[in-house]
Amino acid sequence: MKIIGFESSCDETAVSVLEADADGKLHILSNAVASQVETHRLYGGVVPEIAGRAHIEAISALTREALSCASTAPSELAAVAVTSHPGLIGALLVALGFAKSFAAQNDLPLVSVDHIKGHVAASYLMDTPPKPPFVALVVSGGHTSLYFVEDHTTFRRIGESRDDAIGEAFDKVGRIVGLPYPAGAAFDRLAKDGFVRATGKEEGYFAAFPKCETYKNPYYKFPSAALADGSLDFSFSGMKTAAINLLHRFEQTGTPLEGDLFAAAYTYAAVTSVLKKVDAALSRYEGASLVVAGGVAANSHLRGALSALCAKKKREIFLPPLSLCGDNGAMIAAQGYYEFLAGNVADSTLNACAADDIP
Ligand code: KG4
Numbered sequence: 001m002k003i004i005g006f007e008s009s010c011d012e013t014a015v016s017v018l019e020a021d022a023d024g025k026l027h028i029l030s031n032a033v034a035s036q037v038e039t040h041r042l043y044g045g046v047v048p049e050i051a052g053r054a055h056i057e058a059i060s061a062l063t064r065e066a067l068s069c070a071s072t073a074p075s076e077l078a079a080v081a082v083t084s085h086p087g088l089i090g091a092l093l094v095a096l097g098f099a100k101s102f103a104a105q106n107d108l109p110l111v112s113v114d115h116i117k118g119h120v121a122a123s124y125l126m127d128t129p130p131k132p133p134f135v136a137l138v139v140s141g142g143h144t145s146l147y148f149v150e151d152h153t154t155f156r157r158i159g160e161s162r163d164d165a166i167g168e169a170f171d172k173v174g175r176i177v178g179l180p181y182p183a184g185a186a187f188d189r190l191a192k193d194g195f196v197r198a199t200g201k202e203e204g205y206f207a208a209f210p211k212c213e214t215y216k217n218p219y220y221k222f223p224s225a226a227l228a229d230g231s232l233d234f235s236f237s238g239m240k241t242a243a244i245n246l247l248h249r250f251e252q253t254g255t256p257l258e259g260d261l262f263a264a265a266y267t268y269a270a271v272t273s274v275l276k277k278v279d280a281a282l283s284r285y286e287g288a289s290l291v292v293a294g295g296v297a298a299n300s301h302l303r304g305a306l307s308a309l310c311a312k313k314k315r316e317i318f319l320p321p322l323s324l325c326g327d328n329g330a331m332i333a334a335q336g337y338y339e340f341l342a343g344n345v346a347d348s349t350l351n352a353c354a355a356d357d358i359p
């Protein structure tokens with residue numbers, strides 16, 4: 001069975017064709033992505049109207065490319081999957097309108113996909129995919145949440161950020177230290193330089209960091225993003241504001257900023273906060289494995305620390321390849337496949353929604 005997936009919830013237009021073999025294993029036949037990052041970089045963040053306009057320019061050619069790379073005619077498809085929520089309304093409407101027309105024109109069923117569930121479904125495209133139930137950590141530019149995934153289509157939210165997402169906490173602070181938008185990947189590399197310099201170690205620097213002088217420097221004490229209220233919730237706005245205030249103080253007093261050490265200390269605070277809550281979630285769900293998803297799942301320090309935690313707790317961890325961590329159409333087609341199998345077919349009134357509706 002072949003399925004096409006459309007995605008335009010933020011600043012990536014993406015179309016992919018997947019094939020499910022007789023055993024239900026998913027294979028990517030094509031995965032075309034048109035990124036608008038360069039356009040939005042000028043403004044230091046995503047400008048919703050520009051995003052919508054860029055999606056509409058890209059989506060027809062991208063669809064032709066995805067079908068042609070997959071050597072697939074529309075008549076060979078079994079269903080059309082599309083992100084309907086959450087995201088920027090003007091952006092979501094482009095792929096949604098296009099997918100509805102594509103489905104109607106080719107007489108195919110239309111399947112609505114939740115973008116967050118799509119991120120988790122990126123893990124089903126790994127050589128050895130996870131099988132629900134499992135705990136999922138979704139870390140992206142717009143979300144930081146923990147879910148208990150009962151089956152492929154039934155998610156229960158067990159923790160979330162009450163304010164900023166972790167990606168935003170990296171991007172905003174990264175921008176102030178002069179990194180171009182989105183700063184996540186460059187901040188990751190800068191932090192690595194800082195960890196290596198602070199600990200003098202090329203390997204194992206993350207675990208060694210709390211013993212070094214930089215960690216003990218009072219300047220670099222950031223409030224924990226893991227709320228100390230017994231919940232599995234996060235709050236990244238406190239650590240982000242503390243970091244921004246520190247950077248402004250350095251600027252005002254002419255104190256030279258050691259950007260690599262600052263990035264290491266900030267990353268250490270963000271990652272250890274996430275670790276605390278993941279640790280608690282895994283303890284709550286005895287024996288459950290961990291699936292990590294979303295753009296920030298590309299962060300090397302988070303990947304390393306979560307792998308070490310899962311090894312210690314003897315839990316399996318599923319970390320999708322970096323190419324599938326950011327927004328893409330394959331993850332939407334993958335989730336669409338399971339929604340379709342569960343009989344979740346949308347009608348022609350399907351509309352976009354900015355908010356997430358996972359209970
Ligand atoms: O999932 P995604 O592509 O879009 C949303 O749904 O938000 O995530 C984008 C986020 C951005 O904040 C970007 O800076 C971040 O993923 N990101 C990273 C890394 N690579 C991308 N953050 C930290 N470390 C990285 N290596």
Ligand code: ZN
Pocket residue numbers: 115119140294295326327
């Ligand atoms: Zn996303």
